Amino acid sequence: MSDDETMRIVAISGSLRKGSFNSAALRAAQELAPQGMTIDIADIADIPLYNEDVRAQGFPAPVEALRERIRAADGVLLATPEYNYSISGVMKNTIDWISRPPGQPFDGKPIAVMGASGGLLGTARAQYHLRQSFVFMNGHVLNRPEVMIAQAQNKFDAEGKLIDQPTRDFLAAMLVAFAAWVRRMGAK
Ligand SMILES: Cc1cc2nc3c(=O)[nH]c(=O)nc-3n(C[C@H](O)[C@H](O)[C@H](O)COP(=O)(O)O)c2cc1C
Numbered sequence: 001m002s003d004d005e006t007m008r009i010v011a012i013s014g015s016l017r018k019g020s021f022n023s024a025a026l027r028a029a030q031e032l033a034p035q036g037m038t039i040d041i042a043d044i045a046d047i048p049l050y051n052e053d054v055r056a057q058g059f060p061a062p063v064e065a066l067r068e069r070i071r072a073a074d075g076v077l078l079a080t081p082e083y084n085y086s087i088s089g090v091m092k093n094t095i096d097w098i099s100r101p102p103g104q105p106f107d108g109k110p111i112a113v114m115g116a117s118g119g120l121l122g123t124a125r126a127q128y129h130l131r132q133s134f135v136f137m138n139g140h141v142l143n144r145p146e147v148m149i150a151q152a153q154n155k156f157d158a159e160g161k162l163i164d165q166p167t168r169d170f171l172a173a174m175l176v177a178f179a180a181w182v183r184r185m186g187a188k
Pocket residue numbers: 014015016017019020021022023081082083084085086116117118119120121122123152
């Protein structure tokens with residue numbers, strides 16, 4: 001947890017592709033964050049596939065570094081794609097690594113979930129799967145506003161800028177609610 005006035009949020013996108021709408025949504029969140037909140041986007045491209053035999057030898061360096069970043073953060077913001085009605089494999093794989101003992105850093109951590117998809121439901125099904133996982137890990141997920149960016153191809157421009165004003169307003173409102181949630185959880 002950070003000890004100065006700034007509320008530090010670490011963000012993870014569940015998509016590795018360059019043109020990812022979810023990564024673009026996190027960049028929009030950086031722009032729209034309320035005063036006093038900073039959002040750092042973690043790169044999960046180097047997180048290996050989960051293997052319990054590997055973990056038994058110690059967390060791989062990229063995993064340990066991300067666990068430490070989450071531990072030090074005041075909150076976590078996750079943007080998940082929807083793959084086959086659930087979260088993406090890379091998102092699940094990353095969460096599985098982070099969730100392992102000792103001292104799994106999602107325990108008691110304020111978390112906000114969002115997502116962008118090409119479909120009409122804007123990752124609704126994936127987000128509820130993600131929320132379910134945090135019951136076991138005792139992550140404190142903000143209930144609402146829920147940010148589900150449907151038909152993402154119409155909401156971002158070719159450079160990945162979020163250009164749909166109602167979506168920008170909704171995302172900004174969620175971040176304000178998340179800041180209040182982090183304070184309420186006593187994390188800041
Ligand atoms: C394996 C796979 C499964 C998908 N399944 C769904 C789905 O269940 N629902 C949906 O709305 N979109 C689905 N899509 C489309 C994604 O929403 C779309 O590819 C989106 O751009 C992924 O997020 P990204 O832009 O952050 O990479 C799927 C895409 C892939 C590659």
